[in-house]
Amino acid sequence: MTRLSRRDLLLGGTGVLGAFTLGGLVSAKAQAADHSLTIASLDHSILPETMTKGMMSFATDGPPPVLRLKRGQKTSIDVSNALDEASVVHWHGLRIANAMDGVPYLTQHPIEAGQSFRYEFTPPDAGTFWYHPHCNTLEQMSRGLTGMMIVEEDEDPGFDEDLPLNIRDFRLGGDGQFIAFYKARNAARGGTLGTVSTVNWKVAPTFDFAAGSLVRLRLAVTDITRVGTYEITGGEAQVIAIDSNPLPRPVPAKDLILSPGQRADIALRVPDREEEAVTLRLKRRNGDRDLATFRPRGQSLRRELRELKPLKPNPVPEADLANAEVMEFVFGWSPEGDAPQPSICGTLGYTFWSINRKAWPGDLPGPFDPLATLKLGKSYILRLRNESPNAHPIHLHGVSFRLLQSNKRKLPPLVTDTALLLEEETLDVALVADNPGDWAFHCHVIEHQKTGLTGFLRIEA
Numbered sequence: 001m002t003r004l005s006r007r008d009l010l011l012g013g014t015g016v017l018g019a020f021t022l023g024g025l026v027s028a029k030a031q032a033a034d035h036s037l038t039i040a041s042l043d044h045s046i047l048p049e050t051m052t053k054g055m056m057s058f059a060t061d062g063p064p065p066v067l068r069l070k071r072g073q074k075t076s077i078d079v080s081n082a083l084d085e086a087s088v089v090h091w092h093g094l095r096i097a098n099a100m101d102g103v104p105y106l107t108q109h110p111i112e113a114g115q116s117f118r119y120e121f122t123p124p125d126a127g128t129f130w131y132h133p134h135c136n137t138l139e140q141m142s143r144g145l146t147g148m149m150i151v152e153e154d155e156d157p158g159f160d161e162d163l164p165l166n167i168r169d170f171r172l173g174g175d176g177q178f179i180a181f182y183k184a185r186n187a188a189r190g191g192t193l194g195t196v197s198t199v200n201w202k203v204a205p206t207f208d209f210a211a212g213s214l215v216r217l218r219l220a221v222t223d224i225t226r227v228g229t230y231e232i233t234g235g236e237a238q239v240i241a242i243d244s245n246p247l248p249r250p251v252p253a254k255d256l257i258l259s260p261g262q263r264a265d266i267a268l269r270v271p272d273r274e275e276e277a278v279t280l281r282l283k284r285r286n287g288d289r290d291l292a293t294f295r296p297r298g299q300s301l302r303r304e305l306r307e308l309k310p311l312k313p314n315p316v317p318e319a320d321l322a323n324a325e326v327m328e329f330v331f332g333w334s335p336e337g338d339a340p341q342p343s344i345c346g347t348l349g350y351t352f353w354s355i356n357r358k359a360w361p362g363d364l365p366g367p368f369d370p371l372a373t374l375k376l377g378k379s380y381i382l383r384l385r386n387e388s389p390n391a392h393p394i395h396l397h398g399v400s401f402r403l404l405q406s407n408k409r410k411l412p413p414l415v416t417d418t419a420l421l422l423e424e425e426t427l428d429v430a431l432v433a434d435n436p437g438d439w440a441f442h443c444h445v446i447e448h449q450k451t452g453l454t455g456f457l458r459i460e461a
């Protein structure tokens with residue numbers, strides 16, 4: 001059988017194409033998705049001169065591709081699963097239809113080995129997002145399955161360059177091969193950290209930019225565990241958006257705390273002179289680490305940050321606080337230690353955590369009860385109460401929420417999908433339940449997610 005790629009069809013002019021009638025050509029084109037991802041195993045070099053075996057990617061030959069979409073434009077993404085186990089893909093932060101959200105059993109059957117699934121949706125918001133599996137999540141993400149997705153604004157803000165930075169660790173031994181993805185004793189505490197920090201699957205990469213140019217750095221922390229403090233040293237750098245939502249006023253790119261699942265867009269004005277390098281730095285108690293270096297090259301373009309057009313807020317509805325119902329969620333230990341049930345989406349074999357004292361039973365067909373049922377169109381305040389001495393980046397699918405107040409600190413009024421809940425903190429967030437369906441609600445430290453700290457909210461008419 002002769003197969004035509006989408007490129008062949010669009011470019012035309014090959015011998016085979018002549019055999020197609022116009023009707024055949026049109027229907028062949030209609031069948032091709034805008035994007036396609038193949039989930040596959042591969043060997044790839046992370047450390048110099050060694051191939052890490054058994055990595056996983058959304059491509060057969062290298063790191064997960066950056067998907068670029070346009071706000072308000074429908075897109076289709078074909079995902080084929082070439083692994084020998086089930087998977088499923090979730091689009092983190094996108095407020096799309098429930099059936100396209102990629103959560104096993106809650107929204108779709110897992111994509112089994114050798115099968116494929118077409119996702120189709122229209123992104124309502126612009127910004128920096130990411131995608132990852134929601135099945136055997138700890139192992140598949142640990143092996144590399146975390147990719148970035150960019151939804152472009154309607155109006156170009158005016159950068160010279162746009163650089164997605166996929167920030168994550170891998171747990172590799174000195175020989176460059178995977179070691180155990182986690183330790184149970186850590187899963188019951190803060191989680192297990194990786195051993196090798198990477199950006200776009202590279203250790204401390206260097207990027208060259210025109211001197212004096214304006215660059216949009218898009219940071220996405222796709223790590224399974226690390227809550228980090230980041231800064232840009234050198235150059236003029238301002239945070240312009242967090243978790244895909246523009247800040248009302250840009251702030252300097254210093255002491256920027258990002259937990260697993262979070263993103264930050266930074267406007268960088270590259271220095272004028274070649275010897276003035278800029279770094280993306282992870283600040284750590286036991287020594288800071290430069291994750292990436294940006295080098296000015298050539299004659300200065302002499303651009304200025306104020307030439308950038310401010311980003312427009314995304315159309316996230318504002319909660320009606322005066323009439324909002326308050327719902328409390330308590331994050332803590334698991335009352336009883338039953339192991340989660342086996343599932344084709346894997347289990348770590350332990351239960352340590354719970355929401356409202358109920359531990360998630362595992363990724364199973366269910367049906368299970370939601371943690372709460374919200375009425376479509378109504379406003380809610382979610383009171384997130386952390387009873388534990390560990391921090392939890394709490395993530396809700398399908399709707400964005402606004403940070404209101406904390407019993408521990410002053411909060412910026414951010415709109416987000418992932419909020420870092422500090423140890424013993426109570427955090428109020430507000431939302432409008434405007435997207436019907438069963439929406440996963442969990443900690444994004446994947447060891448916590450997979451050992452009980454998961455549930456879902458139901459939004460219904």
Ligand code: C2O
Binds near residue numbers: 090134397
């Ligand atoms: Cu980024 Cu339910 O996940």
Ligand code: CU
Binds near residue numbers: 091092
């Ligand atoms: Cu998500």
Ligand code: CU
Binds near residue numbers: 391
């Ligand atoms: Cu957690």
